[in-house]
Amino acid sequence: MKIPITIPAVWAGLTIKEVLEEALLIPRKIRHFLRMEKALSLDGRPVHWQSLVAEGQVLVLEFKEDWYESRLVQAGQADQVEVVYEDQHLIVVNKPEGMKTHANQPGEMACLNHVVAHTGQTCYVVHRLDQETSGLLLFAKNPVVLPLLNRLLEKRAIKREYWALVEGRFAAKEQVYRDPIGRDRHDRRKRRVDPRGGRSAQTTVKRLKLGSAVTLVACQLATGRTHQIRVHLSHHGYPLVGDPLYHPQPEGRLMLHAHRLSLVHPLTQEPLVLRATSPSFEAGITFAPTS
Structure with a gap:
């Protein structure tokens, strides 16, 4: 190579x-x-x-x-991949809701498997999205660029912005939540705000559109804790519409979409600003705005 x-x-x-x-x-x-x-x-x-x-x-x-430890990933279906950006070193795809980022069980198919089928080579997960969340997902295409992308992630130089539809009228035009997040002792699937034992977390929430009973907001992550947006917003009284864990409802998808990803390419130094939409997310925004 x-x-x-x-x-x-x-x-x-x-x-x-x-x-x-x-x-x-x-x-x-x-x-x-x-x-x-x-x-x-x-x-x-x-x-x-x-x-x-x-x-x-x-x-x-x-x-x-043979210089690097080989990682065998079973190939999925290439036609399941919607490519937003791709070069020799990395690939960004638009993951649909309902698809896992990577498999947890042998024989299970996830986004990583489909990306491997599309590229014809081993790829590596840089960051993750919850199964129920749609949007932009970044993979490294070789073990050389992987640590560089991981360093950018650690330095918070990879910026991620999400759209979320929340229950209630979000009062502030902009709000920053810094509540530490830890595991829920009663449900291993969930996380919760834990002021004593939680890990630091920061989410900036901006109001985009205000309705009579719901609000469309944009969320920017400064950290990448599991379920971070879902936990912060539900903790403060604004659970996400369709959230199966923190606000169960009879039908509808989790209304969370990673719509924007920006970074400086670690090898070419090219600024990348990538965006993606989701038809199912847009179809779920069905409220009558009041302002």
């Missing part, structure tokens, strides 16, 4: 060693293989470990599959 990388301005002046260690987060074992097998070049020429890089130069890394 050859991966060409055009050196961005922010890496100019670094040594090859610093690029591999600090910019690309290449594991020590893999750096050793690259060095011993002379499996890297700069503008088509062999390079020393202390060679400096300049903006616009092309660094080519050649990886062998």
Whole structure:
């Protein structure tokens, strides 16, 4: 697997060693293989470990599959994948509601399996969506870009915005919830606000459209706790319409859709701002607005 990388301005002046260690987060074992097998070049020429890089130069890394631990993922159905963005390194898809991000049982088919069928190669989950939630989902297409995307996620440099339809008239134009979230001791499927033992969580909620009994809001995550939006909003008296865990109703989907994803591509430095819609989510917004 050859991966060409055009050196961005922010890496100019670094040594090859610093690029591999600090910019690309290449594991020590893999750096050793690259060095011993002379499996890297700069503008088509062999390079020393202390060679400096300049903006616009092309660094080519050649990886062998047996350098990384293999992960066998059963292929699903390629026609189940709605691609929003794809390149050599990553793929973003629009997951429908009712589909898991990844399988939990042998033989189970999930979004990851369908992405593998579409790409024809092993892919890796970067972040997750609840089964009932639709929207944008990011996967790495090789083990080289995976730690870079994970670092962006940890640094909160991958921005995710959700649309949610909630019960009640959301009072504020904008509200930030910072309640810690932990496991529900009475129901292992659920999470709850736990001021003492919970993990830090932050959700920014903006009112988009106000109805007589429901409100359409946009939610931005600064953290990625399980069921974070669902827990924060239900805890403060605004449960999501159709939520099977926190606001059970006889019919209808969970009204939560990840509609916007933005990040700076970790290898090309290209700003990506991606959006996706959901017909079933839009069909569920059936209230008469009052303002």
